[in-house]
Amino acid sequence: xxxxxxxxxxxxxxxxxxxxIGKSTALRLALHLVNKKKGDIDQLIKxxxxxxxNIIFCDKCKSLSDEKLCNICSNLxxxxxxxxxxxxxxxxxxxxNTGQFKGLYHVLGGKISPVDxxxxxxxxxxxxxxxxxxxEVTEVIxxxxxxxxxxxxxxxxxxxxxxxxxxxxxxxxxxxxxxxxEYTDEITLGRSIIQRIPFEQxxx
Amino acid sequence: xxxxxxxxxxxxxxxxxxxxIGKSTALRLALHLVNKKKGDIDQLIKxxxxxxxNIIFCDKCKSLSDEKLCNICSNLxxxxxxxxxxxxxxxxxxxxNTGQFKGLYHVLGGKISPVDxxxxxxxxxxxxxxxxxxxEVTEVIxxxxxxxxxxxxxxxxxxxxxxxxxxxxxxxxxxxxxxxxEYTDEITLGRSIIQRIPFEQxxx
Numbered sequence: 001x002x003x004x005x006x007x008x009x010x011x012x013x014x015x016x017x018x019x020x021i022g023k024s025t026a027l028r029l030a031l032h033l034v035n036k037k038k039g040d041i042d043q044l045i046k047x048x049x050x051x052x053x054n055i056i057f058c059d060k061c062k063s064l065s066d067e068k069l070c071n072i073c074s075n076l077x078x079x080x081x082x083x084x085x086x087x088x089x090x091x092x093x094x095x096x097n098t099g100q101f102k103g104l105y106h107v108l109g110g111k112i113s114p115v116d117x118x119x120x121x122x123x124x125x126x127x128x129x130x131x132x133x134x135x136e137v138t139e140v141i142x143x144x145x146x147x148x149x150x151x152x153x154x155x156x157x158x159x160x161x162x163x164x165x166x167x168x169x170x171x172x173x174x175x176x177x178x179x180x181x182e183y184t185d186e187i188t189l190g191r192s193i194i195q196r197i198p199f200e201q202x203x204x
Numbered sequence: 205x206x207x208x209x210x211x212x213x214x215x216x217x218x219x220x221x222x223x224x225i226g227k228s229t230a231l232r233l234a235l236h237l238v239n240k241k242k243g244d245i246d247q248l249i250k251x252x253x254x255x256x257x258n259i260i261f262c263d264k265c266k267s268l269s270d271e272k273l274c275n276i277c278s279n280l281x282x283x284x285x286x287x288x289x290x291x292x293x294x295x296x297x298x299x300x301n302t303g304q305f306k307g308l309y310h311v312l313g314g315k316i317s318p319v320d321x322x323x324x325x326x327x328x329x330x331x332x333x334x335x336x337x338x339x340e341v342t343e344v345i346x347x348x349x350x351x352x353x354x355x356x357x358x359x360x361x362x363x364x365x366x367x368x369x370x371x372x373x374x375x376x377x378x379x380x381x382x383x384x385x386e387y388t389d390e391i392t393l394g395r396s397i398i399q400r401i402p403f404e405q406x407x408x
Contacts, residue, residue: 005270011255014248019236032223033252034259034268041256044218045249048237051215052245055238066209
């Protein structure tokens with residue numbers, strides 16, 4: 001892109017390094033920043049700096065946190081014997097927003113994916129094993145995405161920590177509430193028939 | 205959004221103030237920044253700071269510039285007697301990228317739009333009048349978008365600076381090169397018939 005200003009060109013280059021932002025969007029954002037008050041830009045810069053400098057991973061669940069223990073792990077009202085295994089912090093937020101889960105989480109930081117060079121050692125799996133033993137966990141819920149990598153990761157962890165006293169479950173897959181059957185993909189619809197639930201439980 | 209960290213939440217709030225970026229995208233960007241090296245983030249912050257602190261408007265064309273005169277206005281090989289009137293700096297770049305225009309530009313900074321509370325005084329129109337007089341301009345080319353606001357602005361400026369010696373033109377509207385007629389909207393196609401050009405000139 002042929003930009004009239006070196007400063008503009010630098011800013012566009014840096015902004016377009018962000019994921020999902022191309023040169024045109026970066027230019028639009030840069031021009032927006034030029035027209036903003038200096039105070040607003042200082043706020044933006046300060047928030048990014050503070051984020052990078054202060055945020056840490058929770059000692060227990062490996063989610064992002066301001067303290068050594070995140071506010072979920074340090075909440076005594078939650079059931080520390082139930083652990084929900086997720087890929088990243090966005091999944092924690094998604095489940096928290098439902099208000100339906102009162103146990104703790106464990107953030108793996110990804111899925112086992114040989115194609116991308118991600119093996120079990122790159123993920124927070126050993127710390128999960130330790131938690132299962134130390135906290136006398138009774139149930140592990142897998143909430144990874146329903147892909148081959150997700151299933152592989154579930155199975156790897158299951159094999160590693162399988163014990164008689166621990167219950168394993170995965171979140172239910174099925175037709176979304178409000179969706180028409182005709183627009184649901186075959187695999188999801190097929191699974192939702194195989195894993196049908198008693199009608200008496202269906203409205204809970 | 206229920207975020208586990210105050211710092212993350214602040215950063216998401218600030219990032220989502222940018223145009224076209226919602227909370228989900230802001231969260232994705234913030235999490236990306238968390239995983240980036242500190243050096244990369246410092247680079248991003250530095251480029252934004254420098255952009256805001258150093259960039260100025262060109263004295264002549266009101267485009268963004270590093271110097272008092274932008275590199276187009278200060279280029280002696282360009283014809284200062286022809287001025288192309290555009291809305292913003294992105295239009296300057298778009299026309300520059302064609303390599304077809306060797307005159308100078310004038311950036312209005314918007315269009316007259318009473319609905320949005322933008323009148324002639326909010327735009328760089330007076331400075332255009334001064335240029336037309338001082339630089340003995342011979343042609344003014346309107347390259348605003350073909351909307352009601354664009355046409356109103358064109359007409360306002362035309363009325364203000366109309367003189368016998370000055371030629372006024374607007375950029376041609378018509379069917380895009382490579383486009384099928386059947387997919388072209390009726391107004392554009394209609395205009396392209398009314399404003400048809402001699403065949404001998406059509407391949408230039």
